[in-house]
Amino acid sequence: MKVYLTKKLLNLAAKNKDLIAQKTSEKVYILNNTVPEFCWQFFAIPINLLDIFVDLSLEIFSFVFLIQTSNLTELVPLILVFLLVNLVWLTFFYFLT
Secondary structure, eight states: OHHHHHHHHHHHHHHOGGGSOSSHHHHHHIIIIIHHHHHHHHHHHHHHHHHHHHHHHHHHHHHHHHHHHHTOGGGHHHHHHHHHHHHHHHHHHHHHO
16 A cells, blocks of 8 residues: 555656655655555544444444433433534534644
């Protein structure tokens, strides 16, 4: 994967001559640091999304189990509104930081 992304980066730089670094040390820095960091992010994003999905699924399961065992069916609309408001706040603060 690292070799593939390096080739793509070099092809992009060859097409856009103004983007090519002039100094050799800058070229070495780009190839040694930028490409591996991008590779890491390329694999980390799907893993993080899977982690969020699993966490949400387990939380929903625990809420459903709690509601069924404690006969809290009249609180279901309040719990859904609470979850929705918390997700909105989470999204809002995520984009601000």
